[in-house]
Amino acid sequence: MPRSPIATVQAQLEAYNARNIDAFLATFAHDAQVIDQDTGELRCQGHDAIRARYGAQFIEHPHQRSHVISRHAVGTFVADLEYITGNTSRPDVHLIATYRVRQGLIDRMWLTPRLDSPAMREHEHPLTNSPTR
Numbered sequence: 001m002p003r004s005p006i007a008t009v010q011a012q013l014e015a016y017n018a019r020n021i022d023a024f025l026a027t028f029a030h031d032a033q034v035i036d037q038d039t040g041e042l043r044c045q046g047h048d049a050i051r052a053r054y055g056a057q058f059i060e061h062p063h064q065r066s067h068v069i070s071r072h073a074v075g076t077f078v079a080d081l082e083y084i085t086g087n088t089s090r091p092d093v094h095l096i097a098t099y100r101v102r103q104g105l106i107d108r109m110w111l112t113p114r115l116d117s118p119a120m121r122e123h124e125h126p127l128t129n130s131p132t133r
Contacts, residue, residue, distance in 0.1 A: 002104025019058040
């Protein structure tokens with residue numbers, strides 16, 4: 001029986017934090033897509049592209065970690081508010097990662113821009129209809 005969506009996303013997070021590219025890839029479908037939530041831009045697709053993108057990141061930033069602030073799951077979707085630390089080329093950031101899990105594998109991962117980025121400051125807060133900053 002395949003892992004639940006929450007268990008799959010947790011395994012992905014643990015592999016990410018361990019900087020273990022093989023375990024990280026094992027949580028993704030072979031044709032998985034990583035998509036920019038704000039623009040809809042396809043950042044990478046498939047194991048080879050995901051390995052190239054994240055493998056390089058794991059080497060360049062060995063102390064980078066994702067800390068889940070909150071996690072919500074509905075059906076095959078899991079959304080995490082994450083705090084990313086340890087990247088030496090930029091400040092620590094918050095972001096939202098949304099995963100769609102099918103048959104125990106992530107087939108889509110949508111990432112917001114950094115929540116403290118100028119792009120996000122331009123968006124209106126959903127409760128106040130005013131800029132987020």
